[in-house]
Amino acid sequence: MxxxxxxxxxxxxxxxxxxxxxxxxxxxxxxxxxxxxxxxxxxxxxxxxxxxxxxxxxxxxxxxxxxxxxxxxxxxxxxxxxxxxxxxxxxxxxxxxxxxxxxxxxxxxxxxxxxxxxxxxxxxxxxxxxxxxxxxxxxxxxxxxxxxxxxxxxxxxxxxxxxxxxxxxxxxxxxxxxxxxxxxxxxxxxxxxxxxxxxxxxxxxxxxxxxxxxxxxxxxxxxxxxxxxxxxxxxxxxxxxxxxxxxxxxxxxxxxGDSKMSASKENDAIYLDDNEETVRKKINKAITGQQATAELQKKMGGNPEKCMICQYYKFLFEPDDAKLEQIFEAERNGTVLAGEHKQDLARRVNSFLDEHRKRRDAVKARIDEFMERD
Amino acid sequence: MxxxxxxxxxxxxxxxxxxxxxxxxxxxxxxxxxxxxxxxxxxxxxxxxxxxxxxxxxxxxxxxxxxxxxxxxxxxxxxxxxxxxxxxxxxxxxxxxxxxxxxxxxxxxxxxxxxxxxxxxxxxxxxxxxxxxxxxxxxxxxxxxxxxxxxxxxxxxxxxxxxxxxxxxxxxxxxxxxxxxxxxxxxxxxxxxxxxxxxxxxxxxxxxxxxxxxxxxxxxxxxxxxxxxxxxxxxxxxxxxxxxxxxxxxxxxxxxGDSKMSASKENDAIYLDDNEETVRKKINKAITGQQATAELQKKMGGNPEKCMICQYYKFLFEPDDAKLEQIFEAERNGTVLAGEHKQDLARRVNSFLDEHRKRRDAVKARIDEFMERD
CATH class of the missing domain: 3.40.50.620 (HUPs)
Structure with missing residues (x-):
């Protein structure tokens, strides 16, 4: 169906x-x-x-x-x-x-x-x-x-x-x-x-x-x-x-691998307040769609459309199209193992979250400039 | 039914x-x-x-x-x-x-x-x-x-x-x-x-x-x-x-004679802004439940429960119970004709409306004392 x-x-x-x-x-x-x-x-x-x-x-x-x-x-x-x-x-x-x-x-x-x-x-x-x-x-x-x-x-x-x-x-x-x-x-x-x-x-x-x-x-x-x-x-x-x-x-x-990140499933979602360790752990558990063993993966390659790591690069964490294509290509060819991608993505996510939280702290004092109230 | x-x-x-x-x-x-x-x-x-x-x-x-x-x-x-x-x-x-x-x-x-x-x-x-x-x-x-x-x-x-x-x-x-x-x-x-x-x-x-x-x-x-x-x-x-x-x-x-005064039926309702003449006319047309002729009414009497004039006295325009009973009694005995009751009620209603509008004019300037707004 x-x-x-x-x-x-x-x-x-x-x-x-x-x-x-x-x-x-x-x-x-x-x-x-x-x-x-x-x-x-x-x-x-x-x-x-x-x-x-x-x-x-x-x-x-x-x-x-x-x-x-x-x-x-x-x-x-x-x-x-x-x-x-x-x-x-x-x-x-x-x-x-x-x-x-x-x-x-x-x-x-x-x-x-x-x-x-x-x-x-x-x-x-x-x-x-x-x-x-x-x-x-x-x-x-x-x-x-x-x-x-x-x-x-x-x-x-x-x-x-x-x-x-x-x-x-x-x-x-x-x-x-x-x-x-x-x-x-x-x-x-x-x-x-x-x-x-x-x-x-x-x-x-x-x-x-x-x-x-x-x-x-x-x-x-x-x-x-x-x-x-x-x-x-x-x-x-x-x-x-x-x-x-x-x-x-x-x-x-x-x-x-859910179609929509579910805030109610803890390991499905990365929260903006997740700490470095939590982010690493969650990403490590992510679905990659790779083959059962490293050997098989190298031989047969993976499918970036089914790999959540690749998808996160695509959505948010690799703005450069050429670089994204390299990542996808490596996934398809089996030249990169999931672990490497995961480590790299976790670094990027943590760096993003770190930046985000700094900006959030900074905006707090002037949040009333944004607010409309009756 | x-x-x-x-x-x-x-x-x-x-x-x-x-x-x-x-x-x-x-x-x-x-x-x-x-x-x-x-x-x-x-x-x-x-x-x-x-x-x-x-x-x-x-x-x-x-x-x-x-x-x-x-x-x-x-x-x-x-x-x-x-x-x-x-x-x-x-x-x-x-x-x-x-x-x-x-x-x-x-x-x-x-x-x-x-x-x-x-x-x-x-x-x-x-x-x-x-x-x-x-x-x-x-x-x-x-x-x-x-x-x-x-x-x-x-x-x-x-x-x-x-x-x-x-x-x-x-x-x-x-x-x-x-x-x-x-x-x-x-x-x-x-x-x-x-x-x-x-x-x-x-x-x-x-x-x-x-x-x-x-x-x-x-x-x-x-x-x-x-x-x-x-x-x-x-x-x-x-x-x-x-x-x-x-x-x-x-x-x-x-x-x-409707069970509830209907604001959408003009002759059914007396509006607070109706003028004297309008009030008189509307009350003149009111249902009284009286007999077909003055003669029959004097002989057989009427039913105050079905007479809208009597009901208006009861609801709003005769606070004294003894006087109300006299009005009802006269209606029952046929000693008062509808026209007399109607004239008297119209006078009372007009006097009430007159007073009401004066009080309304007076309250206008201080209406904000009553109002609650977000």
Missing amino acids: ADSFDVTPWNVDGKVDYGILMKRFGIKPLDQELLDRIKRHTGELHPLIRRGIYFGHRELDWLLDMYEKGEKFYLYTGIAPSSDMTIGHLVPFMITLWLQQKFDADLLIQIPDEEKYLAGRRKGAELDEFHGLAKKAVLDIAALGFDPKKTRIFLDTEYSKTLYKQAVRVARKITFSTVKDALGMGNDTNIGMIFYTSMQAVPSFLKSVMEGKKVPCLIPLGVDQDVHFRVARDVIEKLGYYKPAIIHGKFLPGLS | ADSFDVTPWNVDGKVDYGILMKRFGIKPLDQELLDRIKRHTGELHPLIRRGIYFGHRELDWLLDMYEKGEKFYLYTGIAPSSDMTIGHLVPFMITLWLQQKFDADLLIQIPDEEKYLAGRRKGAELDEFHGLAKKAVLDIAALGFDPKKTRIFLDTEYSKTLYKQAVRVARKITFSTVKDALGMGNDTNIGMIFYTSMQAVPSFLKSVMEGKKVPCLIPLGVDQDVHFRVARDVIEKLGYYKPAIIHGKFLPGLS
Whole structure:
């Protein structure tokens, strides 16, 4: 069964086939023509784009039409933490940062601190616990280098005077039937979860509300979040705003080979607070898809697409395409053993985390420059 | 069919039998023992209570136990306007005012300016229109004489930073099944309506949240609102607060004999802004249940329970029980014709409205003393 996987905002099951997913969701490919068009404006392409990790879109062509006619867009992305942040959580923010810099775009970042509470994560945990995780997430996000003058970050529970009023306008135009089918809800779904999708829709037109005119919006997101906007895009248009454009990213796979790094499986995920030793240990246990013995590996080679080490280089830890190709080549030819790759990757990850935490410490004192609160 | 009526927060259909309704909803009667107990604290009983217009309760006995042990309660009531206010809308606020004065109780008044918008009232109307109606309603409410030091009034869209966070805690514990059965919702219900009941629950424990300790709450309400709390009371207890106690009022009937004065039927309702002439005309058209001719009426008499004029005296316009009995007696004996009663009632209503509007004008300048906003 090629189709035996499932992708929802709350769960990713099975081995994701992104080609099938595009058809299932009705997402268009980020094809060469679009890549060339982006490049005309940005001069280069971010590795996450040119390597096909950001692979799909909705109406990016329209957004670029508007941009080329002189109508600037703003960006909107977000995350709903149910744990401390992993390196996988950073991927959408990295592409968002790059887009902010290249297109000089304003950015709204929503941290829905109620979502995972409503979804019943962390059994028994109170809303305050998710609020605390959200506040930590803000530091990790700001540490990436967003421009505070162009970036507003908000937690739903701190900004709901603004958000709820607009969410009500969205909610009025979405029936239970719609969320039932699209989001897989049922009689046993709680009424907060049912309403929540309208809260997530708001930032995609909020700037238009505030400026009193239609402003185009681009949402970079992990493809599991697409469904919220499949539901909301038509509604947003009915409310008198532009439908937001979207670009869709693949998931950073888990070290154990899961399609999406799972923050709830300890050895699957690298947390931003993991220490050197932990990172080394986790990477050592990673799935590499190599042959059973060193001898066999040398003889038959491995498959970089199935090797998590190679994938981590590709997603985050080797920006140079030529060097990445060397790494992949060595994997294919069996000229490098897993242990060497693992050691090298662990060094890079630890160096990245080290840098990240320094930047996070530095941003802490001025985090209020980013925050939007009612 | 004795049972052929329906009472929901959004609709009252048919001739309401309050005895049957009590059984259907599981409401206990405000019996003589409870009336006597209230009287021990208040010295007298408000006409709306002693005349059985406030007729039912949930755990008022428990609330009085607590009060007698020295634990003060606060009051919570509200209204969701879909039109300008009618005299019928004032009834729950009148009993609330009396309770505030007699029990020296703090009071929260919620004006959910999103509810009727979500319910699709005033076809095509935007949220702003309901917000405007809510702001007008606040003046009518404050004009009744609430103590601004003990009364906080808020509109949902202006207070949702506070409300949404708590509503999420309620919503997490209510499934779609529950609102489907209790509130008559279905696949075609919008997701804002589905969520809304959790917003209405919040003020019944908000004071406990703010004071960090359990505070008893009493909700005076029109019986159509009971269902929200049938759903929420258990949830509120699970969240660690007292279940709110409730007292239930009957509806002020419409002039045309409807069980509930309908703000959307022009001749059924007396609006607080109706002028003298309009009031006279509407009351002249009221259903009196009298005989076909003056002669027959003198001979056979009428039925004060079916006479809207008599009912208006009973609800609002004759506080003296002995005088009310004279009016009822005259109606029964046929010694007074409808025209005389109508003229007298119109005079009283106009005098009340005149006074009310003066008080409303006077309160306008200091309305902010009442308002709670995020």
